[in-house]
Amino acid sequence: MIASLRAESVKTRKRWANWILFAILLAWIVLLSYLTFYLVVRLSPHSIQGPVPASVLKRRLFPENYVPTVLNAAESIGAAIMLIYGALSTASEYGWLTVQTILIQKPTRWAVLAGKLVGAGITAVVVSLALLGVTALASYVVVTIDSSSSSWPSWEVTLKAFGALVLQLAVWTSLGAFLGIAFRSAAAAIGGGLVYLFVVEALLGSLFRNTPVVKEILKFLPGVNGGAINASFPATFRDTTATALVGAGRGVVTLLLYLAIFTISSLLIFQQRDVGGS
């Protein structure tokens, strides 16, 4: 597995598509979550409708709220980006037929895929650190420009947030990787994954959230459980008025189960299935 992990590190680092994906994620946070929002609040505060005044709304950008901000990003754009990354990392091997090149080297199939999945996990850790760092920096810049005061969350909260971030990004990465192996096509894996994320989880989840049957189903979905974990972190206020359907503890357990299911399923399919031929 170490041999496979070392090979993965070369492939991941040298693939521009990965850097572009992660740059989009970080740019999204800086440009949309911070810059655009700050400009609107600062330059056109009266354009903001709603019960919360702009002066309070602005505090969402301050260091005291950077943890919920980064977790919100992980729940939406972060999930999509990591799903695409996971799908590309496995499906491309089939698209380029490189899967057969790597399988005729020395490691077993199990070791090859385990190295790839551990590599993807390490990427999720690095992306989480980058997300926290960039978000913290953006919030520091905003509070400095605004000449306001704010407090940073405790180390304990920050560490928990880091854990929550890694867990959610790892789950979406593993789903992408699983779909890539199952479909053996990047387009099908990414398409299917994004449809699930944005149609099943987001759209149906918001439209039919109060329907009893749908509500029960939603409690088992990874996005809803990730949202429940995120909701447990302190924030000045939240964008959504919907309450979490499950507790944070159950959310963590559910996501860990999903991580295990996607990983084991990927390993089983990869181990058993023929490579090439028709």
Next chain:
Amino acid sequence: MAQALAVETHGLSKRYSTGVMAVNDLTLLVKTGEVYGFLGPNGAGKTTTLRMLSGLLHPTSGTAIVAGAAPGSPASLARMGAMVETPAFYPYLSGRDNLRVVARYAGISSSRIDPVLKQVDLTDRERYKFRTYSTGMKQRLGVAAALLKDPDLLILDEPTSGLDPQGTVEMRTLIGDLRREGRTVLLSSHLLNEVELTCDRVGVIAKGKLVAEGTVDELRSRSGGRTLLIRATPLEQARRLLESLLKPDQVKVVDDAIVLSVDPSQAASINRRLVADGVDVSELRVAEQSLEAVFLELTETPRPEGPPS
């Protein structure tokens, strides 16, 4: 003592989920140190067999031992290098980085990269991205990757596919070098000339079954062997005379020539009889049954009429 076997299969079969029986009860014995040509028309089951020997496909039935171990096992893979079907590499990586990735998977030192790049003559293009490589360069990189592990056994699927004439000659030379180094090479091809020039022994596969095996000469002799080719005037008079001397089924007129299925040692006496009968003999020579003809016969492919070469 019997020569050790580098590849050994018994009753190897592969039926795909589509129901297609790609390989059927294949028994293949490749001796250590030989260049074995696996010959067959497109779709005969060559690549499927090589995929099974590389551990990429699970056989439906039968057994195989490759480089002393089960196909696809770390013990087997450690001693073999392979290029199956098309050379597949990461398009965004350079040739060198692709070999780096392969070396890391194989758990070998990257110090092997320079020698193999030199061996396949890719050193001057090692920094170029794989996606910019020509077909011939991709093929050579595939061979370089197969050589990285310094393997005892090389499995090469259509190694000259897509190569220009110069590249084909270079590949042939490389295979010869590998044999001199004592390595076993199992190569598949549908190019008869290539097999004829590079292989010690040949196995012919058709519709998933091994239909013949032996040296090129053995295969030729199995299919009629050598014949006599005669060009004479008048042709009809020569044919009648030869039919009276030999059995009618030993005499065939093909195009403007007469082909005799006789022992070539009779050439002189036949020539004397023709001349004595007033026939002008402009050409009389031993014609080799081409491997192509043997191949078409063995694989039951209809062939165009024409004299042997």
